[in-house]
Amino acid sequence: MTSDPVLATVPPTVLHVGCGVADPTRLPVEFFGATEWRELRLDIDPAVAPDIVSSITDMAAVESGSVQAVWSSHNLEHLYWHEVPVALREFRRVLAPGGFALITLPDLQQVAELIALDRLEEPAYLSPAGAITPLDILYGHCASIASGNGFMGHRTGFTARTLEAALIAAGFSGVRVLRDGAFGLWARAWVPATIVETPGDATREHGSLPQAA
Known part of the structure; x- marks a missing residue:
């Protein structure tokens, strides 16, 4: 049987998820630049005109196993703590076997260092929105x-x-x-490409992003 060239x-x-206003530069080039990716935009705020208006805790409009990656930039901290497992299970549900979730969010350990120095309202870094404390x-x-x-607002x-x-x-591996x-x-x-998983397969690192596949 030959493969379908159209499908290929x-x-x-x-x-x-939590895409905000349309902007292709919000996709990290290290992961989504080498291959032509189709971006499917999901946000709870209809004002940013997403493809799907939805909370990340209930993405029923996205079919199970239908996407190859989930990109989440500064979303999980907007949930209550008890909602985080629900959202992560949704991330895993919509991913196809062999797919991955890429997530970035604040590092509270580093923030705590500034708070311990009584610098709660002093700029920590500059962003497009201005100084961030x-x-x-x-x-x-x-x-x-x-x-x-x-x-x-942040809740966790x-x-x-x-x-x-x-x-x-939440059932991810290769974390x-x-x-x-x-x-x-x-x-x-990652979502395993097969049903065989290795529980607890995880590493913590410092200084550079994980390499894109």
Whole structure:
């Protein structure tokens, strides 16, 4: 039997959750630049005109096993802690065998170092939205919330260890978590290509992103 040449040219799909306004530069080139990816945009805020209006805790509009990657940039910290396992199980559900989730969010250990120095309201780094303080990182971007964007509020947070544990508990394997030294955690976690899994297969790293496949 020969393979279907049409199917062979179909690009893989990355489900961009919490996508915000359309901007192809929000896809990390290290992972989604070498191959032509189809971006499927999902957000809880209809004002950003996503392909799918949905919470990440209930992505019923996305079929199980229908995407090859999930990209989540600064989303999980907007949930309550008890909602995090629900969202991660949804990430895993929509991924096809062999697919992966790529997640970045604040590193509370590094933020805590500034708080211990009584620098809660001093700039930690600069972003397109302006100076970001430890207070912003902990509770959500204060200026955006003050202007009426309640979606920006933060309700939970992570260290490398707790993020790793949450991904393993959700059924991912090959979990890799790192602290980037710039107030961020990065995690890459896989759905096995077969039904055989190795529980607890995880590593924590420092200093560089996991290599893209």
